[in-house]
Amino acid sequence: LEAIEKASKKGGLDFIDLSLLTDGLSAEREQKITIDAAYRYLATPKRRFIVADVPGHEQYTRNMATGASLANLAIIMVDAQKGLLPQSKRHLFISSLLGVRHVLVAINKMDLANYDQNVFEKIKDDFSAFLAKLNIPDIAFIPVSSLKGDMIVERSANMPWYQGATALNYLESVEIANDINLLDFRMPVQLVIRPDQNFRGYAGRIEGGTIRVGERVKILPSGHITRIESILIDGKKQSYAFSPQNVILALHDEVDASRGDMIVRENNLPEIGNKFETTVCWMKEEPLLEHKRFILKQTTRTCRCFVDKILYKIDTDSLHRQDCSALNQN
Structure with missing residues (x-):
């Protein structure tokens, strides 16, 4: 924390910029954005965590997908002054695609919204309408101010209208044990x-x-x-x-x-075949084209494969399917 405090003062800030805990690249600190996925370890008396801090900018969506691929839970940070943005929808869709079963929507910067309950409820309603289309069984909404510390660890006197858990309470108590498949060995x-x-x-x-x-x-x-x-x-x-x-x-x-x-x-076999349909998040600048050949890696096994047909692409803003013959990055 001492090093972060010095870096914050060097940047002309009169508070400790905790984003420097995970934004370690010089480009991230200069531009004040997250570019790469960064992993940090922390523990409380109740639970141990691995935190993957991933970028929100559309240009670095593939880095977000990399971090989300290992996650049990996703925290979607929302600016209370901006509400539901296309990139938030994109991150929610990718989280759903990767099998994340728990999502915490942290509506941040409530201090700049004067801790207004109506602002919180409006954003919650907008998110709920979109989330109803996704397969995410556990969703929580918490109003917070990461700068002021409201509803992060302790309850906030500025938001007496919110009676739910703090962010830390939720993270310590969310049940993830049942997410593991204990039937199919x-x-x-x-x-x-x-x-x-x-x-x-x-x-x-x-x-x-x-x-x-x-x-x-x-x-x-x-x-x-x-x-x-x-x-x-x-x-x-x-x-x-x-x-x-x-x-x-x-x-x-x-x-x-x-x-x-x-x-x-012996009597519980996986489905076996040489042709299947899958939903992909395309990460390469060069587009994915039909009939292109790849090496497919599944756990510890690799084999050659090719794309027979691209059935459709999904508009992550509306979740509508669109006809296409190629998939582009993001």
Whole structure:
């Protein structure tokens, strides 16, 4: 904080600019905007957090998508004087596309709006109408002033009309455990562990479901069936493992499995095919064209693919589908 305080004074500010905690690039500090995704770690007595600070400017949307791809929860910062903007809609749509199930809409700069409840309610109504079209099950609205500290950690005497949680209260109490798929066991093989002739293990991150010692599993794509002989987590034997733990699985039979294969429960198989539809967020300056070839990476496996047809693009402002033959960046 001492370094940030000095940098704030050097920039002619009479307050501590906390944006400098995450805006570390010289270009970010000069232009006073966020360009790249920055990750910071913090903890409270109730929960540990990894904060991904991502840019709001349209030019850097791909950096926002990169940060959101790993998030359990998205905080959408809204200027109380400007309300719902196209870029806020874009970020909400991308969050929904990436499977973010919890969104906190923080209506900021309430001090500049004289802490007016009507301003808060109008923005909340505008956002609610747009969010009704998206698949985001948990949405919260909190009026805040990040500069003054209103409703960030402590309750605010300036907004007695708001009786909900503070931003920190919400972040500490939001339930994310139920977001994990504990039904469909999927473990892509990251590495084969063979320290000696007496042990062969398959290391990887459990992407979904649970597994126990003794359960029957199938190796894909070969189709070999075996059962779990042992489970190692941090070098210790366990009888049970679940997503998203990193584990080493030892199998009862000496089956042929390597990096890129997937271990699944015998009677719970993923859908298998060589043609599928997907929604993409295009990040490259060169447009995406039909019949163009790519390398597709799914967990630890890669294969060649090509785009057969572009069905439509989505206007993130209206969410309407539009015919097109190419997808451009942003």
